Amino acid sequence: MKDEWDVIVIGGGHAGIEAALAARRKGCSVVLISATINRIGEMSCNPAIGGIAKGTIVREIDALDGSMARSADATTLHFRMLNRRKGPAVWGPRVQSDAAEYASVQQLYIENSGVEILEDEVTSLDGLTEKVTGVRCRKTGSIKGKTVVLAVGTFLKGRLFRGDELWKGGRIGDISADSLEKDIVKRMFHVERFKTGTPPRIIRSTVNTEEMEVQPSEVTDFTFSYGKSRQRDKEEVCYITHTNRSTMDIAKKNLHRSPLMAGRIEGTGPRYCPSYEDKVVKFPDRQRHRIYVEPMGCESGFFYLNGLSSSLPREAQEKMVRSLPGFGSAEISDYGYAVEYSYFHFSEIDDTLRLKKTENVFVAGQICGTSGYEEAAGLGVIAGANAGRTAQSLEAMSLSRMNSYIGVMIDDIVNKGADEPYRMFSSRAENRLHLRQDNADRRLYKTADMFGILSGEKRDLLTGNMKEAEIIRNVLEREMVDGVPLSKWCRRVGVSAEKAIAATNSLVDKDEKVLMSVILDEKYSGYIDRNLRRYESRRNLEKISLREIGSFMDIDEICWEAREVLERRKPETLAHAEKLAGVRPTDLQGLLIYLGRQRSTWNNSSPELVRSE
Numbered sequence: 001m002k003d004e005w006d007v008i009v010i011g012g013g014h015a016g017i018e019a020a021l022a023a024r025r026k027g028c029s030v031v032l033i034s035a036t037i038n039r040i041g042e043m044s045c046n047p048a049i050g051g052i053a054k055g056t057i058v059r060e061i062d063a064l065d066g067s068m069a070r071s072a073d074a075t076t077l078h079f080r081m082l083n084r085r086k087g088p089a090v091w092g093p094r095v096q097s098d099a100a101e102y103a104s105v106q107q108l109y110i111e112n113s114g115v116e117i118l119e120d121e122v123t124s125l126d127g128l129t130e131k132v133t134g135v136r137c138r139k140t141g142s143i144k145g146k147t148v149v150l151a152v153g154t155f156l157k158g159r160l161f162r163g164d165e166l167w168k169g170g171r172i173g174d175i176s177a178d179s180l181e182k183d184i185v186k187r188m189f190h191v192e193r194f195k196t197g198t199p200p201r202i203i204r205s206t207v208n209t210e211e212m213e214v215q216p217s218e219v220t221d222f223t224f225s226y227g228k229s230r231q232r233d234k235e236e237v238c239y240i241t242h243t244n245r246s247t248m249d250i251a252k253k254n255l256h257r258s259p260l261m262a263g264r265i266e267g268t269g270p271r272y273c274p275s276y277e278d279k280v281v282k283f284p285d286r287q288r289h290r291i292y293v294e295p296m297g298c299e300s301g302f303f304y305l306n307g308l309s310s311s312l313p314r315e316a317q318e319k320m321v322r323s324l325p326g327f328g329s330a331e332i333s334d335y336g337y338a339v340e341y342s343y344f345h346f347s348e349i350d351d352t353l354r355l356k357k358t359e360n361v362f363v364a365g366q367i368c369g370t371s372g373y374e375e376a377a378g379l380g381v382i383a384g385a386n387a388g389r390t391a392q393s394l395e396a397m398s399l400s401r402m403n404s405y406i407g408v409m410i411d412d413i414v415n416k417g418a419d420e421p422y423r424m425f426s427s428r429a430e431n432r433l434h435l436r437q438d439n440a441d442r443r444l445y446k447t448a449d450m451f452g453i454l455s456g457e458k459r460d461l462l463t464g465n466m467k468e469a470e471i472i473r474n475v476l477e478r479e480m481v482d483g484v485p486l487s488k489w490c491r492r493v494g495v496s497a498e499k500a501i502a503a504t505n506s507l508v509d510k511d512e513k514v515l516m517s518v519i520l521d522e523k524y525s526g527y528i529d530r531n532l533r534r535y536e537s538r539r540n541l542e543k544i545s546l547r548e549i550g551s552f553m554d555i556d557e558i559c560w561e562a563r564e565v566l567e568r569r570k571p572e573t574l575a576h577a578e579k580l581a582g583v584r585p586t587d588l589q590g591l592l593i594y595l596g597r598q599r600s601t602w603n604n605s606s607p608e609l610v611r612s613e
């Protein structure tokens, strides 16, 4: 074990893995500490990666050279492109993965990367909060590190619930990080409670799939990863069944035994991913809810019941499951449960994912208030890259929300926060026609390069894609079809890569995927340009730094409500201030007047530029 590590990553979940790998690609020495190393990369809930907007995050992670896309490709059993009925801008690739194999492949990436793996429980940070010196572990004692990434998921004071049962844990069979939470609270970090839950798993041989609708996998050559990725060689079908009157009656009869309804869980859960008992309460007239029956792996003995998350007592879960068509004799292997856990309030985190009270602690994943593997992994790459940069005395970087879903997510979390576990939706991105799954490689090429986290192989691949796109763009601008430039012709409804190739010989040898992506740029160019113009005018506000302001409470030019909000949130730029609830346009004007007057006093004639990509 080294005397001092550049980066210590706590947690081997989706966030911790990407953080450790990104810091390693940055050239840092990295140790990843996980409470149970054989559960590194585990899918705690559903065996699936991607979906609407989430699938685009996975492609962005790949553009930043993370591992999630390649592991999902290698372990895919079932593929669907969601939202196909809508435009390609909001298509969402989603795969069903072999859960056990996915974790093994992720573990291999870590093992082969040169990241040191340590099985231990971190019980506290070491050193002063402003600048920690490392972490303290239950068995190993103190470990020194220049920077720390906290990626401990649902484990901070994790409490698991099922009916009247209550026990400690971050997920079933795992520890609860009570000591670490105590240390975090003692250091005066503002933490709050969220909850989430999971459905029962069913023994496959006890289910009659003939009574269910079959959902086959789509035939496609899609891979999440740009370039060569191991494509799936196995396939599974999924099934669809529905709840009915009887399922609803059983849940209703047992509602008083639900830990949530009985008030024993106080944390807020995800509205978009409710438990079955939540659905029964919120939609009392709706008996029929769709349940996706998903295999946990290739020829796995278990089914996951997507849509039947529950923390009702075991006997109620058994009855509910057996009321479903095809499940009359079903046996449950693992019962559903809910987990309540602590997460960092958004006011603690800056846009580089650093905890503001510290110089060198970064956070990623569910402890930032997000939900989902993809969100966690996306944050992990950025936290790991910035921890690496900080360890190397480089400035940490932030992403623009105009250029990636990961940027949208970080901007939303650190500026607005979330009153429920944050999940990415395409509606959250004002520039979503640009933030497509087909162009993540080109969108993030510059960012990945600036972070310094691309391996040589990935850089070559992405550089090749960039060049190919440039050549295609030149052809589109140069050539004419039907009397109009090819670039304008491409905007017509129904023009595809195939049609463009048929229209001109100059495109015959071009990569069809890159060609289609460039054609989509053309089709959406009007909207994208308009969005960029709006954004540019807002960026001017981002250039105006508020860092020199000691106290907002003394600024007479702004109203009291705004003073209190600004003092509490300490925005770094005028653009940050603009986003805060309680700050009005007149307050921004007031701040500008105040800054203009103070500038001579501070002898700071040009406003400091904030970091951005």
Ligand SMILES: Cc1cc2nc3c(=O)[nH]c(=O)nc-3n(C[C@H](O)[C@H](O)[C@H](O)COP(=O)(O)OP(=O)(O)OC[C@H]3O[C@@H](n4cnc5c(N)ncnc54)[C@H](O)[C@@H]3O)c2cc1C
Pocket (backbone or CB within 6 Å): 010, 011, 012, 013, 014, 015, 016, 033, 034, 035, 036, 039, 040, 041, 042, 043, 044, 045, 046, 120, 121, 122, 123, 151, 152, 153, 154, 155, 156, 170, 171, 172, 177, 180, 196, 197, 198, 273, 337, 338, 339, 364, 365, 366, 367, 370, 371, 372, 373, 376
């Ligand atoms: C029961 C349950 C239900 C869920 N349901 C959903 C859902 O319906 N939809 C959804 O989108 N997401 C759901 N999730 C969340 C999903 O699992 C997470 O979003 C995702 O796994 C977060 O990744 P992460 O890397 O932040 O944390 P995790 O994957 O939870 O990984 C945390 C890691 O930290 C390690 N660790 C924790 N504390 C310590 C410590 N003190 N010392 C050392 N190591 C430590 C753990 O061992 C683990 O490796 C659910 C999670 C659970 C547990």
